Amino acid sequence: MKNLILLTLFSSACAFFSCSGDTDSTTTSQDNEVDYDIVIDASSDNFTGVTVNIVPCTLSNGTETNCYEIVTTSAPSDHEMGPWCPSHISDDDSAGGIWLDNGTVYDVDGEFVSNLATFYNDNTWLMYDDNGDIYITETEEDCINAANPNVGEAYQNFCVECIPSYINDITQTWTIPITPIALTTTYSFNSAPGATTGPSTRGVALNGIEFSAPAPVSNILAAYTLAPFDDAGGHINVNQGYHYHAATQDIADRHVITQTDGHAELIGYAMDGHGIYARFDENGDEPTDLDECRGHYDDIRGYHYHVDNAGNNNFINCLKGAYVL
Secondary structure, eight states, X not given: OEEEEEEOTTOSXXXXXXXXXXXXXXXXXXXXXXXXXXXXXOOOTTSTTOEEEEEEEEBTTSOEEEEEEEEEESSOSSSOOOXXXXXXXXXXXXXXXXXXXXXXXEEOOHHHHHTHHHHTTOTTOOOBOTTOBBOBOOSHHHHHHHTSXXXXXXXXXXXXXXXXXXXXXXXXXXXXXXXXXXXXEEEOOTTSTTOOSSOSOOEEETTSOEXXXXXXXXXXXXXXXXXXXXXXXXXXXXXXXXXXXXXXXGGGGSSOBOOTTSOOOEEEEETTSOEEEOSSOTTSOOOSOOOTTSEEEETTTEEEEEOOOGGGXXXXXXXXXOOBO
8 A cells, every 4th residue: 555645844735746765675574564655745835945855865774765855944934933931930821931851841930930949959949030030041142151061150040042033044954765664673863872873853843843852951950051942842052943852732733734534643754754643643542552662553654653742851762764874
């Protein structure tokens, strides 16, 4: 069976690209694997600054095939970025973003900031002045300095907020297989302890924004800083641009592809070309047969992934398929 799965980074208004790569059947791991191609439409005016090319590529298992080269800006077109840091300890959750800690998503409102010392059982935390005004990075230089893992005491107890105007000239390029190839072994992401293979980026959302590796929460907290994510699970650094660290419930308000059989929505693609779907189906149920990478098969979508709990600061655990070297 061959199915066409539409990656509407860019809505299905006009012509599609459709190419079939060469697969090595000896490397596939499932007899019931569904063979499918990704189809990308880059024609919609709703997604500006995006180009998609078909390029030759070599995959990690040695397969020479065709891939999509996706070049996007680091600004999402389907939602606003931010807010991240509330300005006063009296602010409600509309003034700030979220924080991901130990499997839980917390609203970064004024109360959360004012209670950091209790939350982390450490009286060093005091991120506001006598008037209740929260210390927030104010310049691009502050953003860069506060994001340094070796940040000095000058930026302790700052809420780190890097804003969209700092990333006007950033573009991102991803290359993913048109025809995914599931393998008998998995690839660890190279940000994992001891890992030597695999990319660090998990994938790309349907709006062209990176599904990034887990944020280095321990390093951030060790510096007595807080770098909140917005309600979409994203924040900014000046080298990477805007990027996601988790798929929050806010994903439902963004560009997704609803499935006609009640399956969870398609939200993006992993670096091996396999689809990444939301965590829950339309009944609020999570699949019970996910493998170590958080993937499984069905007869419609072939092998695909389901995202992790947003509070885990994670999307998927590994790659089941060959990725572009």
